[in-house]
Amino acid sequence: MSTARMDTAGVGTVAGVAPVHGVLVELNDLRRSFGTVRALDGMDLTINPGELVVLLGPSGCGKTTALRVLAGLEDADSGRITVDGRDISSVPTSKRDMGMVFQAYSLFPHMTALQNVEFGLTLRGKGSAERRRIAGNYLELVGLSEQAGRYARQLSGGQQQRVALARALAIEPKVLLLDEPLSALDAKVRVQLRDEIRRIQLELGITTLFVTHDQEEALAVADRVGVMWEGRIQQIASPAELYTAPVNKFVAEFVGLSNPLPGTASEGAATVLGQRVPLLPGSPPSGSVTVLVRPEAVTLVPGPDSAAGSDVRPGSVTGTIVGTSFLGSTGRAQVRLADGTLIIAQIASADVAVLRVGETVDVRLEQVPALAVASMASRGSL
Amino acid sequence: MRRKQTTIRWIVIAVIMAFFLIPLLSMLYFSLRFPLSGKWTGQAWSNVIHIGSIAAADPADYGQLWTGLKNSAVLVVLTVVIMVVLLVPTMTWVRLRVKWLSRTVEFICLLPLTIPAIVLVVGLGPVYRIVSNVLSTNTIWLCFVYVVLVLPFAYRALDAGLAAIDLTTLSEAARSLGARWFRIMWQIVLPNIRSAVVSACFISVALVLGEFTIAQLLARDNLQTGIFLVSQSDGQLAVTMSLAALILAFVLLMVLSLFSGDGRRTKGASA
The missing domain is CATH 2.40.50.100 (RNA polymerase II/Efflux pump adaptor protein, barrel-sandwich hybrid domain)
Known part of the structure; x- marks a missing residue:
């Protein structure tokens, strides 16, 4: 964990990319079933302003469902979601003001990296020059200014995910959602990008929910890690506490x-x-x-x-x-x-x-x- | 061994080319050589180009061909528009939201393939009597049945296009950025299945320009019924018009292919 936090040496803040006001996110008693499977079974989670919380758990534990429900891509059967004190449970995805990076490569193939980053800004009515300036700043933030004119297939997997991160951040969302963004990358790029994500998150101060099944990744980037199993968070704590003081056998065996x-x-x-x-x-x-x-x-x-x-x-x-x-x-x-x-x-x-x-x-x-x-x-x- | 294979390959290509080209060259020959005198002339092609004024001068012989040509042009546009507007959003929606319905939609779309046009007309007769009463007897309303006829081919083309992209992730990414469904369809889905849409459009154009049975049996005037009528009095013009329609379809294919290609292939991958 500390490695990621300290690995910001030599990286400066990009001009024009201002820190955002982190918001409080609360998920209360979320429930979601798929047939007889309970993906979320009364899940509660509070993410403090500017905090990076990782949901960690094995496949099928409900972590991705929780993130998708927060994003509005999935409807909860019951429960309440508040962002900055406002109930957004029934707000459509397009109005939730959340930036999201997906597990699968999600860049629009017919657009260049710059156009991808500009897309969300266009929807927010930004003028052409302003769009270009903002998108350029965020591409610089993720170190891809020189690849601005390239299409997705001309970028490596790591570069595509960086562009996706820039695209998600460019709209200055209230919350950043990361759905296993590193799982398709090779080991070395994973470590580089996860450190970069943490560096950018700290730089911007944006409230972030990160979903992964990789415990090393979780422990490396998180302020707090929530270990999920059977649709509920078993324990949420700092990485050190989670490792040294697990509350039950599942957590002890899953983490380390x-x-x-x-x-x-x-x-x-x-x-x-x-x-x-x-x-x-x-x-x-x-x-x-x-x-x-x-x-x-x-x-x-x-x-x-x-x-x-x-x-x-x-x-x-x-x-x-x-x-x-x-x-x-x-x-x-x-x-x-x-x-x-x-x-x-x-x-x-x-x-x-x-x-x-x-x-x-x-x-x-x-x-x-x-x-x-x-x-x-x-x-x-x- | 390799030389033998190459020879066989060229023989196969030559046979196929001959199969396609001999009828077309025969048509071209017939369109340029006056049948009775044997004199070479481009008069038939000139008549095709000036068919509007010829029809105005001699409506009894050429009026229906001109009318049929205009009707077919309108039918092409209407059929393509209705097909795209109907199929693309439906297939996108089915893939994104109601996957369990995909087999049913596929079955419905492929059904016209199994029903001969002559049989289709039997069922369409009463339907078009109602259409005639509600709308009019205008030939352009054949667009409805033509959409049904192109469904199997257009479905296959669009299905292949949609399968080639990660529709779910792209649409979710667009939604998370603030896009609504219309914009997702227009700015994300359509550009990424452009080749498939163009293919579907071309198939539709080719089918509409070549359709004869339904128009003839429902007593409507389209290009093929017009050509059929003219062939009884002016065989050379009929053949020339048929060849022109084929060339038009071919040119259209080339133009559409040109538009469906994009400039994205110009830069080399660096990943």
Whole structure:
């Protein structure tokens, strides 16, 4: 997250593109069904002025439906939408004053990039010279001034989405809606463009709702992330809070990796693998639980039968390395315990070459608060 | 092996060209060579060009051809306009809002293909008696049945055009920018299916200019009924007029193709 926020160095504000007045957006008790499927099931969401909220969730969780209902492209069965205090539930899309960037490439193929950006301005009665000036400014904002005369098919996917962003922003909308705008792009362009979107959003101060199923993307750009499942927001919080203090098993497992380990809870902590791990609020106070331990909270120490192994802590357990992965700045190791439990540990990338498959290691758990869920109930509810 | 394939290819092309060109060249030959004396003359072509004044001078022999020509011209325009106004918004709407209806619409549009014109006339007789009473007996009201006749061909052309664009996303993008449906149709949908619309229009023009059965059986005057009548007294002019109609349709195709192309292909892709 912080990477995106700080990645604005060297990018200046474009003259003529003024910051906008961010507005408060409220979705209250939104419901929308498609046949027997409840896409939105009493969804509530408040987006503060100038805030970028990301709706994150798996396919079919209702996040895109929520965005489309806000845009007016989909009608809600019930519920209320207010923007800046005004109820817009029955206002048609064309009058909602929202800029939208779509998942699919949506540039009008018969228009140049400049004409695409000018389109919304034409509808607002701007004169030819003014349209050209404003559209030029927004193309400059997204770094595509030199491509103004090109048609969509003459632009790369990333460039098309930037033009689409410029087009959405040029009408100076109250709210910016981004419907998985990066999902069709390759990995490198995704990262570049997501940082650019965040930079522009911060620069303009526009209230933004961003929908994605990519957790890394969500954590990188959001002020707050709302994790959706079954038509409702399970938890909405800052990326850091969401990661370190998930409120339920779904959030814990969807955002980042988790090792579900059996344990016994008592007095605000749980005994897992013979070690005491502090529990997050919301965890069961006592009884059998499943503790969701993050890979970075697992430390591997070469085991007793290893040549390097001498530091075996009493109470910890041993396991066997069954696989390692090099992930660039970090690495990952899979360890099989004696009872068959598989644990994923995050390790230093240098250790990937050191740890060998079949090697015995001592598995230790850091004293990082983890979420626990009741063993039986968790299987039924989440 | 490759040489053999090339030879076969050229033979096939030559046979096809001969199949199409021999009748046309025969018509051209007949239109330029006076049948009785064998003298070469462009008189028939001159008569085609001046058919208006010839019809005025000799209305008994040429009046119906002139009337039929004018009627067909009006019918072409009316049929094309009604077809575009009726089909493009309907098909767009079906694709965007009522997809479950698309099969039904397709079935209805393709239905005229399965009904021979002669059978169609049996049903159209009573309908056109009402049309004659309500509107008039003017030939231009044949435009209604001609729209029905062109439906299968126009539907196929437009369907291909609409399938080639992401209609839903484009229309939603336009709506989110503040456009209403008329503007979406006019400024977003139509320009992006221009080639398909032009194809549909050309098919309609060709069909209307060549239609004979319905006009003849409903006792209306169009170009083909006019040519048929003239052929009984002036075969050379009839053939010349038929060839002229074909050339007109061909030229129209070229012109429309020219308009349907755009300047977007001039710059190279850089993506």
